[in-house]
Amino acid sequence: MARALILGSGAIGRGFAPWTLPHFDIDFFDISESLVGGIAGRGSYSTFMSVDGELIEKVVTPRSIATSIDASQLKAYDLAIVSVGPRNVTRLPPQIRDLECPIFSLENDPITVSEIKSTFGLDRVYFGVPDVITSSSASPAHLMADPFAIHTEDGVLYLQDPGADGVVLRALLPDVRWLPIDQLNQEWDAKLYLHNMPHCIAAYLGHMAGAKYLHEAMSVRAARRVVDGAIEEMLFALKLVTRYDQRFMESYAEKELRRFSNTLLFDPISRVAREPLRKLQNTGRLIGALRMMLAAGIRPAHLMLGITGALLYAPETDADHATMRLLDDFGVPAFLQYHLSIPLESMESRYIDEHFAGARDYLMREMA
Amino acid sequence: MSLERLAAQVTYTFTEAVRAVESRTVQKVKEGISRDVVTELDTALHELSARFIAHAFPDAHLLSEENIAPDFDVAKLRSGRWFVIDPLDGSTNFALSLPGYGYMAAVLDDGVPNGSVIVLPEHDQYLIAAEDGLRTAQRMPAATPAPSASIYYAYPPRLTANGRAARAELLELIDCSSSGLYRSGSACIGLFNLLRGKHSAFIGHGVRLWDALAYVPVLHDRGIRFRYSIDGLRFTLVAAYEEDVVTGVSEIIERHHGLKMHAHEPGAPLDFAA
Numbered sequence: 001m002a003r004a005l006i007l008g009s010g011a012i013g014r015g016f017a018p019w020t021l022p023h024f025d026i027d028f029f030d031i032s033e034s035l036v037g038g039i040a041g042r043g044s045y046s047t048f049m050s051v052d053g054e055l056i057e058k059v060v061t062p063r064s065i066a067t068s069i070d071a072s073q074l075k076a077y078d079l080a081i082v083s084v085g086p087r088n089v090t091r092l093p094p095q096i097r098d099l100e101c102p103i104f105s106l107e108n109d110p111i112t113v114s115e116i117k118s119t120f121g122l123d124r125v126y127f128g129v130p131d132v133i134t135s136s137s138a139s140p141a142h143l144m145a146d147p148f149a150i151h152t153e154d155g156v157l158y159l160q161d162p163g164a165d166g167v168v169l170r171a172l173l174p175d176v177r178w179l180p181i182d183q184l185n186q187e188w189d190a191k192l193y194l195h196n197m198p199h200c201i202a203a204y205l206g207h208m209a210g211a212k213y214l215h216e217a218m219s220v221r222a223a224r225r226v227v228d229g230a231i232e233e234m235l236f237a238l239k240l241v242t243r244y245d246q247r248f249m250e251s252y253a254e255k256e257l258r259r260f261s262n263t264l265l266f267d268p269i270s271r272v273a274r275e276p277l278r279k280l281q282n283t284g285r286l287i288g289a290l291r292m293m294l295a296a297g298i299r300p301a302h303l304m305l306g307i308t309g310a311l312l313y314a315p316e317t318d319a320d321h322a323t324m325r326l327l328d329d330f331g332v333p334a335f336l337q338y339h340l341s342i343p344l345e346s347m348e349s350r351y352i353d354e355h356f357a358g359a360r361d362y363l364m365r366e367m368a
Numbered sequence: 369m370s371l372e373r374l375a376a377q378v379t380y381t382f383t384e385a386v387r388a389v390e391s392r393t394v395q396k397v398k399e400g401i402s403r404d405v406v407t408e409l410d411t412a413l414h415e416l417s418a419r420f421i422a423h424a425f426p427d428a429h430l431l432s433e434e435n436i437a438p439d440f441d442v443a444k445l446r447s448g449r450w451f452v453i454d455p456l457d458g459s460t461n462f463a464l465s466l467p468g469y470g471y472m473a474a475v476l477d478d479g480v481p482n483g484s485v486i487v488l489p490e491h492d493q494y495l496i497a498a499e500d501g502l503r504t505a506q507r508m509p510a511a512t513p514a515p516s517a518s519i520y521y522a523y524p525p526r527l528t529a530n531g532r533a534a535r536a537e538l539l540e541l542i543d544c545s546s547s548g549l550y551r552s553g554s555a556c557i558g559l560f561n562l563l564r565g566k567h568s569a570f571i572g573h574g575v576r577l578w579d580a581l582a583y584v585p586v587l588h589d590r591g592i593r594f595r596y597s598i599d600g601l602r603f604t605l606v607a608a609y610e611e612d613v614v615t616g617v618s619e620i621i622e623r624h625h626g627l628k629m630h631a632h633e634p635g636a637p638l639d640f641a642a
Binding site: 322323326329330331333334337338339341344 | 372373376377379380382383384386387492493494503505506
């Protein structure tokens, strides 16, 4: 059997990745002692994939799961996957610099590839886009049987074609779609703007409406209207500004709404909405989309409601709570400038500042 | 209420002020010293700080550059909670639309520097030092000084004869230990650039307490060596990446001024000489 190292045993790492690695023995790494100890104690966990309205179970028996890297095994891996969250890639254990296999970053940002390379002095690091919604949790019934169970949809893993590096891997990963980096970037743009953008908007509005899971948010009519509208605005902008295949984008956008509404996923809003500062970053899914729309002359009315929802997201359990709760003290322009490097006199800052109060009032009326 | 809220309100005030030309208006020149001005922004930040402290920490006292009584007894800082504030360090720069200004607030509890808020609007940055560590608006990784780093040297006008003699030796030390002297009218920015590795050392030679006190917790957080001496409201601070520079500067200061340059441990009270 080939050997794989999965760094990060969250939603993607333990929920989706094992489905794509049928011919691998898998070692897991995670910093959570309770997670690692729990799965090690049980010897296995279950991941459930939603296929055509049914859930299919896969019992995953890790070769090992640990909170530290076993240096003696590093040269034995054929593949390593990084899925620890974009903010954490530079905090991976230093031992990974001794990995000799190809490493695929499945974080939601291609910059993580260069961050991993420069932090650890590695060359063979590539980008990957897991086009999938994977919960960090499972249904109450499945969690009762297995507290580490996870639900995922039947997604597609796109990996950057590593050229000669991939000769062996292509045979070992039959379900992966290998793409050259340009095409992968197109796939990522589509995912970022047509999936991640409306996905997080649904989460923020769902939070305001008191929903716990994403599919519950999508059943709130007012939230659904905003998500639909944001996707429409985004499609229009992408068609005007990019040369991406329009039929590809339209079919992608169409399936998104079905995916978000999947009642089998039990995807917590807290997972999708977490770290709003990262979701609001200057080149990311919300502000990047805003910039594209404004530059294309499209009025981002629904997107602005989503951005407002993100700016208002400040639950105490979220990592960004300490900063988000002070939005009114900072004032919107200073908040955007200091935390997101969005300059005061930029069109994005001026647009958000001008429309924030009205958008907040609308959301408070419609969602709360 | 928290120091984060103070940082947020100061940031808001800076953002509004940068847009408003009148905030740069010089309201007064202190003691006829043209480098020591008070602008509308100084006043606004001072008043904001006073309101915040009165509301959030009603038992605390405020020592601000803008409200210092002529006969203030620095020994008072040894007990109770004090906020020591420079509302706008680099006022002259701000008034002239030159670069280099910032806000500093140091928090003392029974003489122990326990926290601080530093806002640097030109860098879209704030630093908040509190019990749980250092928080910043933008990531600020630990730095090592560039090979061509200079040494920031701040000193007041009208040095005594001993002070002028110390300055002459310090200038020689600076020239031997670095690419040279740097001075830009704001100790706040000088210390920030030390953290960023643009300077290899910072020397505050008889500056005022509020000119540098807020950086003490930050220097500890970054593991930057420093020594200090407090003589009334005069604060002498040397902070450097190299121990030799700290030792050399301290020796010069001690010899010319008869002061003791102290090391400081986190959590320990400062040594306030009356």
